[in-house]
Amino acid sequence: MAEKKTYEAKDIVVLEGLDAVRMRPGMYIGTTGPKGLHHLLWEIVDNSIDELANGHGDTIIVTLEEDGSAQVEDNGRGIPVDPHPTMKVSGLEVVFTQLHAGGKFGNDNYNFSGGLHGVGASVTNALSRWLNVNVFREGFEYEMGFESKGTTHIKSGAVRFPLHKVGKTTQTGTIVRFLPDDRVFEDITFDFDTVSRRLRELAFLNKGIKILLIDERNLEDGEPHTEVYKYDGGLSDFVKYLNENKTVEQSKPIYFEAKSELCEISCAMQYTNSYTENTFSYVNNIPTPEGGTHETGLKSAFTRALTDLGRKNNLLKDKDSLIGEDYREGLSTVLAIKMRNVQFEGQTKTKLGNMEIRPEVENLAYTQLITFLEKPENKSILELAISKGKNAAKVREAARKAKEITRAKNSLENFNLVGKLSSCTGKKVELNELFIVEGDSAGGSAKMARDRSFQAILPLRGKPLNAEKKRLAQVLANEEIRTLISALGTGIGEDFNLNNLKYHKVIILSDADQDGAHIRAILLTFFFRYMKDLVTSGHVYIGLPPLYRVAKKDHIEYVYSDIELPAVIEKVGKGYTLQRYKGLGEMNPEQLWETTMDPKARSLMRVTLEDAANAELMITTLMGDNIDARKAYISRHANFNKNDKFKPVN
DSSP: OOOOOOOOGGGOOOOOTTHHHHHOTHHHHSOSSHHHHHHHHHHHHHHHHHHHHTTSOSEEEEEEOTTSOEEEEEOSSOOOOSBOTTTOSBHHHHHHHSTTOSTTSSSSSOSSOSGGGSOOHHHHHHTEEEEEEEEEETTEEEEEEEEOOSSSSTTTTEEEEEEEEEEEOSOOEEEEEEEEOTTTOSOOOOOHHHHHHHHHHHHHHSTTOEEEEEEEEEEETTEEEEEEEOOTTTHHHHHHHHTTTSOBSOSSOEEEEEEOSSEEEEEEEEEBSOSSOEEEEEETTEEOTTOBHHHHHHHHHHHHHHHHHHHHTTSSOTTOOOOHHHHTTTEEEEEEEEESSOOEESTTSOEEOOTTHHHHHHHHHHHHHHHHHTSGGGHHHHHHHHHHHHHHHHHHHHHHHOHHHHHHHHTGGGOOOTTTOBOOOOOOTTTOEEEEEEHHHHHHHHHHHSOTTTEEEEEEOSOOOOGGGSOHHHHHTOHHHHHHHHHHOOOOGGGOOGGGOSOSEEEEEOOSSHHHHHHHHHHHHHHHHHOHHHHHTTOEEEEOOOSEEEEETTEEEEEOSGGGHHHHHHHHOSSOEEEEOSSGGGSOHHHHIIIIIOTTTOOEEEOOOSOHHHHHHHHHHHHSSOHHHHHHHHHHHOOTTOOOOOOOOO
């Protein structure tokens, strides 16, 4: 009989200060993987950005130090060091030791703040081995240090040495340097490209601010690698950057700024010769890849402004019937708003939900668009927008009328899947999985290996169409794509409805070779262009099949990369047999199940969209028509001697 345990007040554990962060880091930064590690840096950078964006200072320097630490320096006002009226310690100590403390919760010091989306510099302190702060303020330099003692969560981010005055100075601002704790994180190495992309994005979003990135770990001719980001054109420069590998149809982007008591908005738009629209939006410097009320307001304003001006200037006739999607074909848009009391919603909390913002953005944007497009020097842009809209409307109407396209689009739910899709018997869509498998051979093995109660198999016969280079009508004419859309049940384009998704895990399962990688790229491009919500909602995965099977008698080890193979062979010992899987079809059903399909043993990599702007640039470069840009990218980034294993996140 189990011993009876009492539950009394003495059993309740109270975590003091930052100990709760240390004990459950995932609650505060999401993960202790690379994303969580970089979150520590973003919390400090966001504080500096907020200071500068509100008119205090103009430069930020981020340094990745040789010892693994990171330093963020700004020339703002400096964190207050005077005693807090209720906490009875300095303002600096409050900022770095108390959750949800800062100068952004009132409306006096910061009009708008991006740092509000996080949990503050105190979390960075709690999850670092040590953190030092130097403040330059009101003619003096001050210094204070913190550290996390021991291997447990106790004494997290405690004061290592108290605040003290260093000496006189004419400098203003703050320097924060910290070392992420290797007892918390899987790896404490900051990724240069990840940091670079975010800092460049922040420089675009905050016009005129100068951001330096210095990598002391990577010396070039004895000097650290340094990059400088400063864009006086702001979002106008941003949209040009996003379109640099596309054929643009207007050299001068549409650009406007406006503000009201509710919000400030800035927006840049530029037409390209592509067939899809791309909108990248931000709220207080925070990406909103799922869109929201600010995007809806802008799109309504754009449609209304072009229709009104088109009719006023006799560019549209009464018989012309254009919709918003027609005007936006090939349009790249960057929208940034700043506001208070942000309400995020959606699957990943990256969709703006404030209902009052839609009419506000629509009214502000409509007025600014009319003003911009009515200027004589911008007449050609208005004519281009109307012309592209009319052409897109004709294509849309032609596609509607064409019998084969009509059948493809309107009858997707009834498309004949007999002999193609092997569906599952489960009725709970949240448990069901769809494996998109390369080829009939692998499809046959997968059908025999699967658990038919919740796993469905869709074999692809040949490579699907590259959706990056085709209009929607051309995409729908491809049999493999039509089959896939029908299997998913969501529809496509304006008919897309995530609520109709039949499988909550959509798993791309292709061979671990070049052809398999190409098929993955083609499918991901299609999802990104025409079913983006499927990705942003976290339903798309990549299956990771093994490369080798190492066996010795009854002992079997599966190896997922060349770099792991020697260690596994040494572990198994002499007398082993080695099988190299050239494709999924070489596995028997039992092997395929136990390595790749069994939820208890398999590795899946979830496809996420954390940086929509960078994803847009990569897909355009790698899957678009600009061959020179693709060659340049491959020459710069490819390392054919490296074969790292994927790191599954789910």
